[in-house]
């Protein structure tokens with residue numbers, strides 16, 4: 001008899017449906033998600049529960065969540081191979097987050113740099129959720145027996161905390177209570193910078209929107225934004241993040257989309273001008289995004305179909321999450337219903 005194929009490792013990731021998704025989310029995260037789905041058992045979500053740690057306009061939050069899901073699918077997230085869902089559709093996330101609230105420590109949460117940063121900007125009334133945010137993220141991860149979490153630098157500390165909490169519970173309730181997750185470092189991780197401020201990361205919530213390229217931007221906007229992109233003094237086109245952050249960013253964008261090496265791209269630009277680089281980068285981005293935007297619009301035009309997809313995703317996720325949650329309830333000493 002043939003030996004059964006080893007089961008795939010579990011990957012989980014989420015993006016907050018705040019504001020509109022931008023090119024950095026696509027090249028840094030979503031494009032990678034698509035690559036991983038063949039080799040791993042993938043779970044991707046729109047983390048709306050995390051989003052409300054900052055005030056959201058209800059209509060905007062709803063639209064952004066629909067659009068985010070549509071963009072994931074349009075970008076190639078394959079529903080046959082992954083589970084794709086909205087965090088609030090799976091109540092076990094909130095339930096496990098409460099339990100973890102009773103095992104995470106004030107001290108370790110106080111050390112989270114993202115909390116320190118965000119709470120210092122929140123004014124007098126800091127929502128408690130901003131403080132416990134990493135434990136909700138830990139719940140997201142631990143519910144699915146996740147082995148690997150693709151994370152950027154800004155989330156490494158939260159993943160470290162997830163590991164600590166998982167190990168703490170394993171110590172109390174047995175080693176097989178939770179799988180202790182590891183970070184997944186992508187072989188080539190694209191780090192896309194702001195077009196006007198190329199030393200800071202491109203963000204959904206930049207002060208000046210012209211520095212961010214949103215995935216829903218029109219072709220004319222894409223051209224305009226690249227035309228205005230900050231380039232550096234001098235005129236040589238080469239990759240040098242220290243001295244030429246703007247030019248380097250455009251080269252990174254091209255490379256992340258086409259898969260061509262930076263060196264090969266540089267070679268094409270010998271004796272060319274910054275203008276060429278900007279126009280051609282805009283062209284490459286437009287071509288990459290055009291079919292994604294078209295498919296996104298089709299999906300958004302058929303809400304019934306989108307809702308059916310979300311229902312299936314939520315059911316698949318719930319079934320798995322419930323097993324983990326019951327396991328923990330039982331070990332903690334709750335009477336199972």
Ligand code: TRP
Nearest residue numbers: 012013014015016047050137140
């Ligand atoms: N906190 C993450 C961010 O802001 C989003 C997130 C929530 C997440 N839950 C997660 C990422 C679980 C990975 C795994 O980027």
